[in-house]
Amino acid sequence: MFANTPEPPYWAVIFSSQRTAGDAGYGDMSARMVALAGEQPGFLGAESARDADGFGITVSYWASEQAIAAWKADSEHRLAQQQGFARWYAGLALRVAKVERAKLWLRPEQGDAAGQG
Amino acid sequence: MFANTPEPPYWAVIFSSQRTAGDAGYGDMSARMVALAGEQPGFLGAESARDADGFGITVSYWASEQAIAAWKADSEHRLAQQQGFARWYAGLALRVAKVERAKLWLRPEQGDAAGQG
Numbered sequence: 001m002f003a004n005t006p007e008p009p010y011w012a013v014i015f016s017s018q019r020t021a022g023d024a025g026y027g028d029m030s031a032r033m034v035a036l037a038g039e040q041p042g043f044l045g046a047e048s049a050r051d052a053d054g055f056g057i058t059v060s061y062w063a064s065e066q067a068i069a070a071w072k073a074d075s076e077h078r079l080a081q082q083q084g085f086a087r088w089y090a091g092l093a094l095r096v097a098k099v100e101r102a103k104l105w106l107r108p109e110q111g112d113a114a115g116q117g
Numbered sequence: 118m119f120a121n122t123p124e125p126p127y128w129a130v131i132f133s134s135q136r137t138a139g140d141a142g143y144g145d146m147s148a149r150m151v152a153l154a155g156e157q158p159g160f161l162g163a164e165s166a167r168d169a170d171g172f173g174i175t176v177s178y179w180a181s182e183q184a185i186a187a188w189k190a191d192s193e194h195r196l197a198q199q200q201g202f203a204r205w206y207a208g209l210a211l212r213v214a215k216v217e218r219a220k221l222w223l224r225p226e227q228g229d230a231a232g233q234g
Binding site: 001002003005008012014016018047048049050051052055056057059090091092093094095096097098099100101102103104105106107 | 118119120122125129131133135164165166167168169172173174176207208209210211212213214215216217218219220221222223224
């Protein structure tokens with residue numbers, strides 16, 4: 001699902017990950033993290049996809065670096081309460097980036113079309 | 118697969134898309150675009166995932182905005198030669214962002230571990 005982001009500039013956290021086999025509580029944790037992000041001030045939306053081999057990308061969008069820092073502190077605190085974070089992942093990449101330009105296009109019949117130049 | 122990107126700063130093109138049903142030449146086009154990107158000066162790597170519902174995210178990484186502009190001009194020219202680009206997608210979002218910070222972590226047994234702070 002597309003994130004209905006405002007006009008740039010805003011910030012993106014690009015989280016790429018390779019999952020290990022098996023759930024081991026991952027589904028619950030992931031759902032909590034998504035809910036947690038959605039409650040944070042400055043959260044603008046997120047997009048996520050994971051392929052059949054377990055490689056996934058989640059991009060969350062934020063109004064400011066301060067919003068990302070607050071979310072990072074909160075989420076790390078909560079993750080630290082769950083032992084064995086590393087068991088869920090064979091690899092991680094986390095990149096913080098400032099979005100300078102954006103274009104969104106949805107088919108009109110898809111409903112909430114949005115255009116940005 | 119993770120992109121083995123250098124230390125920031127560098128640039129990211131975040132391309133999110135919802136595929137329509139059926140291939141209709143999409144697979145060939147997609148393979149050509151990936152190959153094309155790999156030949157471009159300033160291309161640093163790419164990461165891609167698409168879920169079972171056809172929503173996908175591809176992030177390509179670039180050394181500079183100029184490299185992105187050159188790739189955009191080349192790829193748009195080639196896509197224009199293929200009629201009906203829109204038939205492949207129910208929606209698209211394209212965001213250009215400057216990566217300011219990055220952390221990569223791979224399990225040691227995964228081979229080419231890379232650490233960045």
